[in-house]
Amino acid sequence: MNVTDQMQQELQGLKERSNLRTLPALIHEGREVIAGGQRMLNLSSNDYLGLAADRTLREEFLQELTADSFLPTSSSSRLLTGNFTVYAELEQTLAQLFGTEAALVFNSGYHANTGILPAVSDTQTLILADKLVHASLIDGIRLSSAKCIRYRHNDLKQLERLLAENHAAYRQVIVVTESIFSMDGDTADLKELVRLKQMYENVLLYVDEAHAFGARGEQGLGCAEETGCIREIDFLVGTFGKAAASAGAYIVCRRTIREYLVNRMRTLIFTTALPPVNIAWTLFIVRRLGGFRERRIHLENISNILREALKEKGYECPSASYIVPMIVGKSSETIQKAEELQRHGFYALPVRPPTVSEGTSRIRFSLTAEIREEEVRKLVKYIK
Numbered sequence: 001m002n003v004t005d006q007m008q009q010e011l012q013g014l015k016e017r018s019n020l021r022t023l024p025a026l027i028h029e030g031r032e033v034i035a036g037g038q039r040m041l042n043l044s045s046n047d048y049l050g051l052a053a054d055r056t057l058r059e060e061f062l063q064e065l066t067a068d069s070f071l072p073t074s075s076s077s078r079l080l081t082g083n084f085t086v087y088a089e090l091e092q093t094l095a096q097l098f099g100t101e102a103a104l105v106f107n108s109g110y111h112a113n114t115g116i117l118p119a120v121s122d123t124q125t126l127i128l129a130d131k132l133v134h135a136s137l138i139d140g141i142r143l144s145s146a147k148c149i150r151y152r153h154n155d156l157k158q159l160e161r162l163l164a165e166n167h168a169a170y171r172q173v174i175v176v177t178e179s180i181f182s183m184d185g186d187t188a189d190l191k192e193l194v195r196l197k198q199m200y201e202n203v204l205l206y207v208d209e210a211h212a213f214g215a216r217g218e219q220g221l222g223c224a225e226e227t228g229c230i231r232e233i234d235f236l237v238g239t240f241g242k243a244a245a246s247a248g249a250y251i252v253c254r255r256t257i258r259e260y261l262v263n264r265m266r267t268l269i270f271t272t273a274l275p276p277v278n279i280a281w282t283l284f285i286v287r288r289l290g291g292f293r294e295r296r297i298h299l300e301n302i303s304n305i306l307r308e309a310l311k312e313k314g315y316e317c318p319s320a321s322y323i324v325p326m327i328v329g330k331s332s333e334t335i336q337k338a339e340e341l342q343r344h345g346f347y348a349l350p351v352r353p354p355t356v357s358e359g360t361s362r363i364r365f366s367l368t369a370e371i372r373e374e375e376v377r378k379l380v381k382y383i384k
């Protein structure tokens, strides 16, 4: 059997288990998408604040642009000639907002998570990671020379035991978690994580706020702001591709950590920096984040309605955010239910293994501030 025959066979296997993936052809119109000729309300976007769907914001941004400031490429790594001044402006703004010594911007959350851990780890490092952390963090751990133990999802008692048993045998221990988890939409207890980390001098805390930045906290800075933990988190990472309606990622941290990353982080050093125009747009949004409080409150309100409705219908719902999974179980059944919602005009998507564990296929609703309360109530009526 030749190599592509083997691929074909594997793909066939995925198809038979209803786990074959394809790239959907979509036309976007604000908060709606058109797929297969049908117009639907997008319930699968990470545009939590509805900023990507907001045409007025883009118009306002365009007014600031000229042919001189519209720079679609950086033409180089930031360590060579790609470090345009707008990068420094964004990083200073972030450090100021968070009240940290420093900030550093990356090309994406994937770059951040696959770059930071390998850069700061050695063989004398132990990483203790939540069982459900994002694939980009798993890949970062794999690329590092650290030893890694995964603790049960949000089981901080187990984490406490692991820290007690292992901290003395390593130069440093890095605890890795998300603040809002991608698939269950539940949250980590950041205060308790900080308490645990502070029990030992050689423990560092790494928190990925990809789903929280922009949408949580009084100023929209994430769960770390909400819980008053910003300064206690050594590696506070977030992304711009979700609520901030842009692309890229950041870490806010101590000055030394920033300098170390600039010298050691391969996914920062060996890649062309994001286009300056993209950084300018991120800065435009970041400066306005504090002003989107009403959107955050509305988002919380409609999320509560959907979560309560799912519970009433007998679904177990771990969510504490606008990511609201409806856990069905079987992939085939999940696809059926998703298709039914799509027929009613709701673009909800099934999430299947290997993204989630076997037997927990689900429809993953991802609400945005552009969705109206009556639309959520209508959606609920079609959920069986």
Ligand SMILES: *Cc1c(COP(=O)(O)O)cnc(C)c1O
Residues within 6 Å of the ligand: 107, 108, 109, 110, 111, 113, 134, 136, 178, 182, 208, 210, 211, 239, 240, 241, 248, 249
């Ligand atoms: C989306 C996401 C990432 C990846 O960020 P990108 O900027 O899309 O590469 C990383 N971590 C988590 C938890 C995410 O949800």
